[in-house]
Amino acid sequence: MSLLTLIFSTGADKAVARQAFFGSLVFETVEKDNGALAISAGVENPAPLIVLFLVLTAVLTMIQAIYRGLKQRRERLLNASSS
Template sequence: MKKSLIAVNSVAGAALLTLVAGAAILLVLMFSTDGDADADRRAFFGSLMFSTKEQADGSTAITAGVDDPVPLIVLFVVLAIALTFIQLTYRALKVHRQRLLEERGLA
């Protein structure tokens, strides 16, 4: 039960962190464009894109999104592995601490 909970927590945390990173990168791309010129910007190894194009009637067309999902998937997997490792290390250290406290008669 605990191992499945660790896996679920790691996957959920990795998904949330990946979404936050993607949104933050898109916001940086949006605010790094000049207002007057057409722009086509890509970030995070080409996975996220933001482009603006001035229309004939004077309005600006904006396109933003995921162009190549592979770097985002790699980020998700790396984060899931890291979060799993962190949780397993924490649990092992907690058990070790409890065992040391029991040896000293403090627990």
């Protein structure tokens, strides 16, 4: 999403270099000799992306463990109340 914001926030008439997400994503436009613009986009520093992936994985794993624990507790309570 950040890269799309960078792409559409650049002007068409000048050369720019912009970064997003703590410098991990880069979008550059460079004016060529014939007046055309060369566009490049990519990953410059993958460390913030790796940290984001690890944090999201940890959070989703915790949510899944909590959900399973609550589901098992519900089943135990239902079994206890029916007997």
